[in-house]
Amino acid sequence: MELAALVALTLLLGALVALVALAVGKRKEEIREELEHAAEFTAESNVVKGREASKKQKPEKQQRSRKDKPTQHTFSHQLLAASLKSHSGNITCLDFSSNGKYLASCADDRTVRIWSTKDFLDREHKCLRANVELDHATLVRFSPDSRAFITWLANGDTIRIFKMSKKEDGTLNFKAGPEDFPQKHKTPILNIGIAETGKFIMSASTDTSILIWDLKGDVLAAINTNQITNSYAAISPCGRFVASCGFTPDVKVWEVCFGKGGEFKEVTRAFDLKGHQAGVHAFAFSNDSHRMVTVSKDGTWKLWNTDVEYKKQQDPYLLNTVPCVSSDGSLVALSPDGRVVAISDGSNVAMYNATSGALEEEIHAIHSGSITDIRFDINGRFLACSGDKAIRVFHNAPGYRAAIKDMQEMLKKAQNEGMKQRLQQQIAEAQNVLDTVLNAPKE
Template sequence: MISITSAELNYLIFRYLHESGFTHSAFALGYEAGINKSTIDGNLVPPGALVTFVQKGIQYLELEANLSNDDADMDEDFQFLQPLDLITKDVHELQKMIKEKKENLHRDKPMGKERDVAENERGHEREPSKEREKEKQHREKEQEKERMDNDKERATSKDKEKVHEDFTDVKMIGNKTGTRHDENGIGGEPEPMEICTSSTSLPFEIPSSDVMVLEGHTSEVFACAWNSSGSLLASGSGDSTARIWSIGDGPSSSSTQSGPANVMVLKHFKSRTNEKSKDVTTLDWNGEGTLLATGSYDGQARIWNRDGELVSTLIKHKGPVFSLKWNKKGDYILSGSVDKTAIVWDVKTSECKQQFEFHSAPILDVDWRNNVSFATCSTDTMIYVSKLGENGPIRSFSGHQAEVNAIKWDPSGSLLASCSDDATAKIWSMKQETCLHEFREHAKEIYTIRWSPTGPGSNNPNKQLLLASASFDSTVKLWDVDVGRFLHSLNGHRDPVYSVSFSPNGEYLATGSLDKCVLIWSVKEAKIVKRYSGSGGIFEVCWNKEGDKLAACFANNIVCVINVRM
């Protein structure tokens, strides 16, 4: 039996309706909603999303058809209903709105000679004749079979939805479905699409001459990180390799780098026979930029020098390693695994210093607070703060209602931010067990968070400390942590946002999404200032230390280095 994804099913239905003459924007909205939903939950059929939008589109077409002839004299730019009305209101509410707006229109319509003058000035076109419409339908019927065959071939191709489903299986385990559940049961009505009403000017497209494309990986690139010198960029991929790219100083060029002189390949397998299941899921440079640590789906952590030589292999985990971090001093590495444990490794001896077994489910993220204490989060909804030498957690944070995807300490190490599938971000302090602030502005799962490099403990101590959160609702939101206040919603992406990164001075924020776009925002103005459109979904973005280059890793096997000219 041949199976297709919900995105492919939605596409077939959308194309069929569109080519049968149903061209109203409601159908486009329905198709877009179906695609966005399917890229998140991975289910074969999104719960009623497309059907609801199509139904409302048909109802709206019926309402339009029932308008009186007098209504044909209105401005062609005039609209009784907005797209958001179609999504959020039923047909009876729509009829009522149209009736009221028609009455207002008739009341305000110019009379007599003034009406005739206005009519002539508009000069708008009329509907196509019935004969022309019949001819069009006949022509489309003759081509229907050929088009549907083309649609089927196009819909069954592997695109970003398949990439996302594969990555979700690896990175976001724990029975994650991505479907929002309401308090009264599972599923429910489809969520309204967030309509971007921002009046910001169109972003400046980054020219290809400012982008260096790094080719060589043969599978999705999940992670990337610059070393402290800013000249070396590491990337980790599903092809069981990490790579260290030598970028050099000065502006990037549009040339493609793939030769051996520009890259060191760090193989996480000994032969082609055991190449499978060794995806490089995470990586991190030490503070000096001389050693690179990688975590793999095979459960091993590895340390490499900047020349790409394997220094040591850290073996003790019994499941995939999803997160690892160097401490600031550089003598310990912290790793978190699907085996529910976190391990602190002694870099000098390559041995396990201490294993922490507090969680009851896989660990998704880890982060050092200082050189000897750290936090871990899990699909068990818990966050634990632990310390070397202690047999139990020194602090336990509970409050999230679903798995916790990411945790990050602020630059001073006094505040811990977390984000979850429950669509909330929380701020925690070691001084109390309950959260200081809870942020609830997102509509869907929050995948990752980042602190601005500002405020106490940072290189920009006189600037305001901010938190950025990236969500499956396609938005990034900025928060004032001092008072626990929502600041801005950055509405520029069309698909889930997987990565955010502040520039070193804190003035800009880069975001990467499955919609294949890298956006650079002015933090102060909350506006897009640069945009780069790639050819694959984006899993991570990161700035170099100078803030003049931005790296992005893509689902179509490439890494891009963008020369940022502000």
């Protein structure tokens, strides 16, 4: 009996010690998270220090919760420039600012992260956090002046605007607008955007509706796409057009018209992209809006010349049709110069030469789940993909190859000696960058 009592007492004391250790560990974790939250709104140097402090405590955290958390997805690739990993929730959307300085990302962790693109090739990747109070954002888009961004609220089903301002120490401060936009959509949202002209905001949902808003939250126009369901919609980089695709095998493009005084006039049909044999998953514009790429359920992507006089009934020109692998949820990105097409399929990405249609790169298992967004930066140097809790940033090697090939063709036709020398120098510089990327050690 005494032995049994002694064993029971020992087990009881062991359980008490374990409970105390667990409580102390939990409190330490809460304190650490509070310190991280404060550090991110101080100088950027402090953000980096906060991350280093977090790393020191990481082994203890992993030891406590190893059984509770799934194994982190590991990934390496020759073209991988950076892996951005500050989000604690699943990332749903990316956007590069038009000044090229920032990358915005939003996740279901109730934050929007603003990353510095100049840090992509560094060991440390700085970012600042904007909290989405009492909700989380599923979409984020920068304003044309890169001083604000808009978000779509998951629970609120509406748009919230955040203004960005610099504090005295040079870091960014984020302030939400006094009121969210009114709720108007009746089905889940697909995309939002701000025109580069700054004149309107667009939102599109999975039914057949697209709304055109002014910046104060008043609806200027409603578009019925008549496509049974929408699968994607976006504003063109020039800020003149809104386009949509869906169940039908075409892409419809409208012009949003304003008067000379800046007042809204009307939305008129501009042109259609016709030629696919099945519904269109998604599309993308080049930076000058003169090219569009579409990816369809028919197993092809198509490149179009959209620099046409549509008011004179001139139709866009089909430039290329290329077989590809795609599936529901596939996304497409077109490099700003129109030279490279990137298409996602699940957790994989294929990169093509837009002119020849040649498959240049296949990158597999980038994330543990499907890719949620894919975008080229404004200079066409990088391709960013989001999925799970990470952002993968890749060097745009196909873009460098295409640029070198184009300049070599120009060199053959150049008559002026000065032009030849400039082209030779530019070819050498591009080749040097490409060689550096391809010979860099893998992460």
